[in-house]
Amino acid sequence: MAGIIHPYYTVALAPAIGALVGLGVTQLWRDRASLASRATLAAVLALTTGWAWDLLAQTTWQPWLTWAVPIAGFVGVAGLLGVHRLPRAAVVGVATVALVAGAGGSTAYALATAATPHTGAIPSAGPAGAGGMRGPAPPPPAPSSPLCSRRTPAPTPGSPPPSAPTTPPATSWRPRRP
Numbered sequence: 001m002a003g004i005i006h007p008y009y010t011v012a013l014a015p016a017i018g019a020l021v022g023l024g025v026t027q028l029w030r031d032r033a034s035l036a037s038r039a040t041l042a043a044v045l046a047l048t049t050g051w052a053w054d055l056l057a058q059t060t061w062q063p064w065l066t067w068a069v070p071i072a073g074f075v076g077v078a079g080l081l082g083v084h085r086l087p088r089a090a091v092v093g094v095a096t097v098a099l100v101a102g103a104g105g106s107t108a109y110a111l112a113t114a115a116t117p118h119t120g121a122i123p124s125a126g127p128a129g130a131g132g133m134r135g136p137a138p139p140p141p142a143p144s145s146p147l148c149s150r151r152t153p154a155p156t157p158g159s160p161p162p163s164a165p166t167t168p169p170a171t172s173w174r175p176r177r178p
Contacts, residue, residue, distance in 0.1 A: 029095070042077045045077050048073070049069055049077075052073075053073075053105070062108060065105065068104070070101075073101035079098065
């Protein structure tokens with residue numbers, strides 16, 4: 001199972017993870033007078049904007065976002081560390097910058113996903129050509145691998161000849177009457 005990614009489970013877990021993050025950030029914001037809460041908020045914002053930068057840097061779609069999100073994140077991190085000493089209007093500004101920086105990359109990917117036509121049950125996230133969550137391609141099979149051809153291997157000397165494929169007997173199937 002190494003290297004297999006199941007997008008359905010990622011999609012199914014996303015709302016629950018979002019709810020837990022939202023609850024945690026709300027509680028940390030309410031307790032922003034403590035250094036531990038401010039440092040945790042700043043660290044979460046730094047990790048979020050760093051991850052957004054990494055994802056946005058993998059594509060040429062909207063290149064200005066690649067640097068706008070981390071710059072806003074840096075301003076938000078600095079503001080969150082000193083938010084307890086700021087006047088109310090500045091606190092609202094810090095919260096807005098942090099929210100825009102934290103949600104900037106995710107919102108851009110969500111809008112690109114919604115704007116792209118998809119087939120199937122689970123769309124791939126992000127703009128076209130972003131790579132998605134597929135991981136590295138597996139190496140090609142070795143020439144002697146049975147995956148290279150569908151031919152039956154040559155029989156070894158002294159072994160019985162391969163039997164012809166058998167077909168099941170033709171029977172009609174009818175549902176039983178009650």
